Amino acid sequence: MLDNPEVPHQDETLPSADDGYQPSARRLERERLHRARTRRAIAVAAASTLVTVGVLYLAVTHAPGWPRTRETFLNAHYARIALPQVLKGLWLNVRLLVCCGALILVFGMLLALARTLRGPVFFPLRALATAYVDFFRGLPLIICLLGVVFGVPALRLQGVTNNPVVLGGAALVLTYSAYVAEVFRAGIETVHPSQRAAARSLGLTGAQAMRYVVLPQAVRRVVPPLLNDLVSLQKDTGLVSIAGAVDAVYAAQIITGESFNYTPYVVAGLVFVALTIPMTRFTDWVTARMNRRQSQGGAV
Amino acid sequence: MTQVVLRMEAVRKSYGPTVVLRDVDLEVPQHTVTALIGASGSGKSTLLRCANLLEEVDDGAIFLDGEEITDPRADQNAVRRRIGVVFQAYNLFPHMTVLDNITLAPRRVHRMSRAQAEEQARELLARLGLADKAGEYPDRLSGGQQQRVAIVRALAGRPRLLLLDEITAALDPELVGEVLSVVRDLKEQGMTMVIATHEMGFARDVADQVCFLDGGVVLERGAPQEVFGAPREERTRRFLRRIVEAGRL
Structure with missing residues (x-):
């Protein structure tokens, strides 16, 4: 009864066992x-999604101010005008994101490492890193930005750029490095001391243990919060517009200023969202793959 | 007549192309102890994980008190409430005191009052000689103490069946005794247990039934005197000879 010889071996998902096993x-x-259960789950999910979307749609479209709102925020004409401008501005955001992101990861890591250094010799370095993080994590980004963008040119230093994009980027790096340093430090501290002990027992130096054993584990663990900061950075790149650089948000603002229609802002917002989603999916995929490789499975 | 607590019927489990359990049949009557022996990787742990539904079997069926627990419609949480598990690496929760580790399931799963759960926990701790450790955190205890706490934690849910997965494998030799004597006491009290172990002497003493697993197959099964004294299979003989040479029997 258990082994039914009449059932042909046709299920594709079965492991290829060589012992003549028949399901x-x-x-x-x-x-x-x-x-059957999966089909039912899908049906339930589809139904509940349909109901939710339907209710939301009706609630919004039957609001008293809906025609006016639609005209002001979802105007196809202005969307068409805004999109190319916004995309051109977005290119600046993307460049800022990539350059600042890379610098932030490097500085953040250096700060985190400086804070984990032991021994009295490193006290000044440790104190400096701690003070830096304390200060720049507490300072509102907008104030940091104003200070750098308008304060540095006011000094009239020789050979220092007045380019608002570069200065704005520098302000972003200053602030975000402090955040990212704390993320890295938290990751480093979650690696169990026994890992370090094992590495040192093999004769690795403290720096080598950090480089080859602790950091690889720490960085993997903090990928999700790092991504969080990266997405946040991406949005904050828009703040360089206060220095006069035309990014996606500023491009939208210019059109809105002429037309008194807010559709360009909606377009800019959607463009930002569209930019983060693939990034999130990509890191999800990377972390899932890492986890699959390292851990054994199980039903719970 | 004795009741069968756990029954496995033609259980099969594979990870990708590797078949870990093949056509495994097993019957564990109430108030008896079954020892699973065999080399590392022979499928002992997987068998226990399947019994607790931590792994899904590919084929075959597992019954707890005559009720099929591998049925997709079975309530997995209800099944696990009736089975206690002790792991090789203790798996105590490091952020909770001993007492909180033990009372977590009675309070959150079995809806016991805190006072009642703690009273039961203290009584069990006292019976295992750990009365003074209730307020300690697991990492401050020795391996043997941690493993005994893990046993108390498994017992606190008043399970029908206790699964012990190589519970002495991570312990220093001088700490093995204290844990094994706890298991002997549990047998005296009539606890039904399935034990995966490398301690052959212990298996011979305490088990009512010994199963020798080899390559995912139950190669030999019987009373300890039969399996250890007069093994029928050549592979069992070879395994036991290696164990004797290693001074473990």
């Missing part, structure tokens, strides 16, 4: 139940 009737019945 039993019990297994086929169980798999049929699983499939």
Whole structure:
């Protein structure tokens, strides 16, 4: 009864066992139940999504001010005008994101490492890093930005640029490095001391233990919060517009200023969202793959 | 007549192309101890994980008190409430005191009052000689103490069946004894247990039934005197000879 010879070996998901194994009737019945359950789950999900979307749609479109709102925020004419301008501005945001992101990761890591240094010799370095993080994490980004963008040119230093994009980027790096340093430090501290002990016992120096054993584990663990900061940075790149650089938000603002229609802002917002989603999916995929490689599976 | 607590029927489990359990049949009557022996990787742990539904079997069926627990419609949480598990690496929660580790499931799962759960926990701790450790954190205890706490934690849910997965494998030799004597006491009290172990002497003493697993197959099964004294299979003989040479029997 358990091994049903009449059932042909046709299930593609079965492991290729070489022992002439034939799935039993019990297994086929169980798999049929699983499939039925999956189908039901999908049906329920679809139905509830439909209802939710329907209710939201009706609630919004039946609001008293809806025609006016639609005209002001979702105007196809202005969207068409705004999109190329916004995309041109977005290119600046992307460049800022990539350059600042790379610098922030490097500085953040250096700050975190400086804070984990032991020994009295390193006290000044440690204190400096701690003070830096304390200060720049507490300072509102907008104030940091104003200070750098308008304060540095006011000094009239020789050979220092007045380019608002570069200065704005520098302000972003200053602030975000402090955040990212704390993320890295938290990651480093979650690696169990026994890992360090094992590395040192093999004769690795403190720096080598950090480089080859602690950091690889720490960085993997903090990928999700790092991504969080990166997405946040991406949005904050828009703040360089206060220095006069035309990014996606500023491009939208210019059109809105002429037309008194807010559609360009909606376009800019959607463009930003569209930019983060692939990034999030990509890091999800990377972390999932890492986890699959390292851990054994299980049903719970 | 004795009741069968756990029954496995033609259980099969594979990870990708590797078949870990093949056509495994097993019957564990109430108030008896079954020892699973065999080399590392022979499928002992997987068998226990399947019994607790931590792994899904590919084929075959597992019954707890005659009720099929591998049925997709079975309530997995209800099944696990009736089975206690002790792991090789203790798996105590490091952020909770001993007492909180033990009372977590009675309070959150079995809806016991805090006072009642703690009273039961203290009583069990006292019975295992750990009365003074209730307020300690697990990392401050020795391996043997941690493993005994893990046993108390498993017992606190008043399980029908206790699964012990190589519970002495991570312990220093001088700490093995204290844990094994706890298991002997549990047997005296009539606890039904399935034990995966490398301690052959212990298996011979305490088990009512010994199963020798080899390559995911139950190669030999019987009373300890039969399996250890007069093994039928050549592979069992070879395994036991290696164990004797290693001075473990």
